[in-house]
Amino acid sequence: MKRKFKAAKPVVASKNQTKFSRVTAFIVAVENYRMNALPVVDYAHADAEAFAEWVSTVYTDLADAPPTVTLLKDSDASLAALQSDLAYAIQTLQPEELFIFYYAGHGFHGAGGNRLSAYDTNRVNIAGTSLMMRDDLLEPLQASACQQALIFVDACAENFKGVVKSRDVISNLEADEVDEFLNENWYLGVFLSCSPGEKSFPSTDLKHGIWTHFLLEALNGRAPDALTRDRWLTDIGLRDYLRKEVPHYITYETTLKATQRPQAILNASGSFKIHHVKEEATEPLDASLSSIKLHNTSVYLEGVETGAIRSLEGFSTAKKHRVPTDLNDAAELWCRRLLDEQVAEYLQHIYDTSKRALTNGRRRVRKEYDLGIGDVHSDIFRYSIVAGQNPDDPAEFEIRRTFELREGWEAERDAIEEILDRNLDSLIISFSRLDESFEELVDRIEDISEASGGHAEDDSRTGSVSYSHDDTTFNFNIKKNQLEIWVRGMKDLELLDQVQQIQLGITNKSPMLAPPLDA
Template sequence: MPNRAALLIAVETFFEAAPPVPYAAADAAELLRALPAAGYSADRCVLVAGHRTTKAGVESHLARLAKLIGKPDSLLVLVVGRAFSHKGRGYVACADTLPADLPGTAVPVTDLFAALHQTRCPEVTVLLDLDPLVVTGDLAPGGLDEGELRKLLDDSPACVTLLAAAPGERSHESATLRHGIWRSHLIEAVTGKTRSGVGKDGILTAAGLHAYLADAVPRTLRRAYEAPQEQTPLLFGDAHGGNAVADLAALLGPGGDLLDPARMKRVVFRSETPGKVKELAGFRKSHSLPDRANDWARKYVNRVAQPDIKADLDQTFDAVRETFGYKRKDLDASAERDGLGFLRTPDFEYTVTVEVNPDDPTEVIWRRDLSRLADPGFVRSEGFTSVFGSRFDRLVFEFAAPVDVAEFVDRIEDAPPEGVKVHIASGADAAEVRLAGFAGRVTVSRTAVTIEGRPGAGASLLDQFLAFLRTFRGVGEPKALPGPVH
């Protein structure tokens, strides 16, 4: 079994030297959670974030790295933060880096690579997502020194390095994605949400990962920003481009029932309804309607929709309190986050979001979700019908990891259950399943199974979903779901 280790360093906030790096720590933590499913030993994956990102903290982890990870077959290193160059040497800024003494209070890039080489690991893949640190007196931020990097990697016996952006370029983030853009695609690749760059054996190599990122990042940048932005992912040390970054065979290949409860992340009651931007409470006649579904449009809609989100949440809050008798301290509600309001109770979580319609930026899409049911029997209660009965028209079974839709369809066609018909999209990324005597519409995608029905039929949606499970699994109802009423 592959023996892989990882060191993830995320310097998000700085005491004095620079503004924060948005989403750095959250992205690193999400990648850490994904690594065990990609062939990594969980006890050999180390995250350095928060108060540990001082110069002393980072250097301590580098000095102890060989002890922390043992003797793995491969090592993945991610460093997120800011960097600068001084006299031809690159440095990674730390939380306590001082503007008055930048080189003396930062970690030299040469020290980073020296620590990696001391592990004697046969394969080392380094991912650097480092925004340029603006240095007083420089006409433009320079970031790392490209010449130094090339020499370090040319001389390295094991390392390949991917840069999120060319030295001097920014590594952009997206408020909509709530990720750094390059890191968002990195996480997609490592979690198997794309097959790009993955070999037939299920191995994602450093070169394959870079090819995917170099293609995906510019496309996402164009969608996220109205003004043109430059971000050029780079690869150094291509002699080691075959280093394995992730083993995705288990995630992408065949194996296991599609609807095995182990695959389930959550079950969500959902509704999506259209609306007009100009009908939002915060819209004014002096405002210009969005003409593109870009980052500006999303931020604008989030702002003008905030009163509507709060009104929806207030109405639900009052109805829930009256119907279920919750005390104030039992409920946690907020409508202050961008385009999102939520209400958490001891029994469930209700969320309402508004997004720009990508097909028509003058319209919005309202999404309402009910999830995290403590007692699934709640769905069949009179209280549920009273408060939420007319809101939801679909039930969504979300997978913890992407599934192979084509394989699912092949299994049905090889041994079709009675009364089942399947239509699959040409790209094999979604399939529609029709069952004889089954009123709902069932769609299977890589990320979810969705049952669609008429609004106000929560219990009916649940019954249809359970019937679907029995048809394709031949077993009883999952413990996470309530049985039908007889």
């Protein structure tokens, strides 16, 4: 089940961040080209505007003056304007100043180096009508007084086709060119959205370039995995986070049959700090949620992956395979056979990681598996996986993963974080009964919504009542006897941590939730 992301407020940096004399940001987005010379770059404007907002928000208190932000879009980003304005911005940089460059558009390598397209780039003479990174950005930066620079480029390149929904033009942006400008006298971090030979894709769900979406999540402090324990975002943390999240999203949340592996070219005497993220004060939901009594029986994290049966590797029209049109035992068994190798391989990965990560794990971990169904379990957790036909769509397969923690798991938290693979995006509370009827629950949720804000919905056909408050959604399903909880952008233990801060009306103690009020 895919979850759509929504915009969230940026997190303000902490005051213990080192101050700069000035912060200068040069931001370029070319979404539409003059005379449609090049294909449209979907969401380039949204990318650049969100990036500009981050700079303005985070660095307002981290310099002697508000940050200087130059944002050029489309017709303002002609080649002459880019060259002139960028040259002036770099020439005036000071030694203690931070320079940030961001670009969203088409990029390529050719005619002497890496190039970025301008509004008036001509497809007949691309090399002569585009911005050259070496001449217009890297060499001027090296010659300037600036010693601290961050460069972010959401562009890529392969052979120009004109109809591909990606940010590419001709051939590969090459990292080797950037390496020439790395030395011990300054730090330079260059973050590129993909590796040579790959495309940089947008997402209609995210309303951003996929790479830029996750870049903004990290920069705004909404990606705990990218931060150090004391909440610093470093060059290494950002690099590793993007390398993990972008390919994962493309594999599990899109239908793209492609890879996009971000790369980073970094230089400093050691890992350098980008900025410090203040820990947000969490605002607990209205206490009346705890008055909805759940006679809970089990609690677990869950992640569901679905896709077209036709897309599976073993599906073959040559063998006269047909897509099922209804739910039945034969189709369920067939889906398990088609998914058997993939599921078995993944479960083995969980098993091997668990043995390695847990203290004395070889003696504590066991695995059971049989044709698309299996689990890995120990004294502190059970990881289960079930493959089959999607009960909501007979033409799709489903892979359902669940993870239940047992008493004492906190002592092995680091190991559990290593075991999990950021594909569990909801928390499920199963209950034997509710004290309220469906109608009473609807009234209760609507009262909470009126008192605390948020949005309430109900559907008597499915027996579901949902309540959304800020980034958190609660869905009570009376027919299934389940409460499902999502928190925007959070997965695995970070999701569990967030839910544990909410006092729910459970009646039985669980190692995965805050204890009942009367415990």
